[in-house]
Amino acid sequence: MFTRRTFLTGAGLGAAGAVALTACGNDSGGGGEGGTAVTVGFIADGNGATIVAIAEQEDLWAKHGLDPTIEEFTDGPLQIQALGTGDIDFGYIGPGALWLPMEGQATVVSLNSLGRADRVIAQPGIDSVAALRGKTVGVAEGTSSDMILSLALEHADMTTDDIERVAMDPSTIISAFTSGQIDAAAIWYPHIETIRQRVSDLVELDVAADFPELEFPACEVAGPDIATEKPEVLAKFQAVVKDALDWAAENNDQLPSLLADYLDAPEESIAAEMEHVQNLSSQDLLDAIEDGTAAEWLTSLNELYVEFDKTDEVVDVSSYFLGEEFVNA
Structure with missing residues (x-):
């Protein structure tokens, strides 16, 4: 075993x-x-x-x-x-x-x-990718969520220069988001479900769905x-x-x-x-x-x-x- x-x-x-x-x-x-x-x-x-x-x-x-x-x-x-x-x-x-x-x-x-389990999630009150301008966003470097964040920013006519991008491992993203230390995060299920248990009104931006031509x-x-x-x-x-x-x-x-x-x-x-x-x-x-x-x-x-x-x-x-x-x- x-x-x-x-x-x-x-x-x-x-x-x-x-x-x-x-x-x-x-x-x-x-x-x-x-x-x-x-x-x-x-x-x-x-x-x-x-x-x-x-x-x-x-x-x-x-x-x-x-x-x-x-x-x-x-x-x-x-x-x-x-x-x-x-x-x-x-x-x-x-x-x-x-x-x-x-x-x-x-x-x-x-x-x-x-x-399509990756998302950009945000604290309550932040309801769009455009609203992330100037905000602190946690992301797991080199992962699918990193790619989703790049896609989301491009779709909103933004770049990483428009946000405060902080590289974190997934467990640190969970603790930082739930404690309010970061404004948003690029992360995936099931971690999102773990966060939702503590921040029930988080905003989930289904970025992957905006790109149906990609698998x-x-x-x-x-x-x-x-x-x-x-x-x-x-x-x-x-x-x-x-x-x-x-x-x-x-x-x-x-x-x-x-x-x-x-x-x-x-x-x-x-x-x-x-x-x-x-x-x-x-x-x-x-x-x-x-x-x-x-x-x-x-x-x-x-x-x-x-x-x-x-x-x-x-x-x-x-x-x-x-x-x-x-x-x-």
């Missing part, structure tokens, strides 16, 4: 606490006795834990010949760093960190879901060279992901309960997050790979990252997305 960490509700957790959680993580091995040892990162929210939670419950690690150690992280960029240092073999990132694989720092091994995929990632250096391990992991995606798609009503149990989190918070997530079955992803839809999703985000100076150029999707390997796994 994996050991499980207490869900990051933000109660009293500052940056130091978040770093400590990230460094320690879940360090208990899985049930794949005799399987290939791998270390897998995840984020302690519903979308970020979906693959590892289902894989544990359904014993998918052993089924596909893997013996995992599971490590918890607070965000995607930290997992990209851990891939680079060899501390983990696979990890999870949201769409806000996809520019890092596009720059060659990792490879995408699967697209798990499409989500925001969450991904499993690995190091840049895994396809050439460890193709068999890659195939085993992608097989686990395929089965986990299918379980999530077929048992969507059971998913909040499973995830809440895995994360020791309130089920209502996870359910609130999952309302904004479209789980992809393995066939959904296979179809999207084969008809070019997945490449369109990724290219649109790549173009956005160029616009926001996150990356320099639009690159070929095949240079970082192992779609063909997923099809064959």
Whole structure:
């Protein structure tokens, strides 16, 4: 059995606490006795834990010949760093960190879901993005919410120069917002639900809905060279992901309960997050790979990252997305 960490509700957790959680993580091995040892990162929210939670419950690690150690992280960029240092073999990132694989720092091994769980939220009385001018806004650097904040400001004909932008980890955003130390925040569900329990009249700006032409995929990632250096391990992991995606798609009503149990989190918070997530079955992803839809999703985000100076150029999707390997796994 994996050991499980207490869900990051933000109660009293500052940056130091978040770093400590990230460094320690879940360090208990899985049930794949005799399987290939791998270390897998995840984020302690519903979308970020979906693959590892289902894989544990359904014993998918052993089924596909893997013996995992599971490590918890607070965000995607930290997992990209851990891939680079060899501390983990696979990890999870949201769409806000996809520019890092596009720059060659990792490879995408699967697209798990499409989500619109990110928001810009504001204290009561601030009812628009334009009203944030001159206000203090907390944001988790390099995450999907960071991207959503940039989109929101652009949509309002503003830039980050028009606000006081403060980089914070998610738990610090929660405590800073609930204590009134910041005027607004770019953050995602289920953290928004945690904040709402303390600031019931917060203003939620559904920024993602303003950009229906964009899709925001969450991904499993690995190091840049895994396809050439460890193709068999890659195939085993992608097989686990395929089965986990299918379980999530077929048992969507059971998913909040499973995830809440895995994360020791309130089920209502996870359910609130999952309302904004479209789980992809393995066939959904296979179809999207084969008809070019997945490449369109990724290219649109790549173009956005160029616009926001996150990356320099639009690159070929095949240079970082192992779609063909997923099809064959």
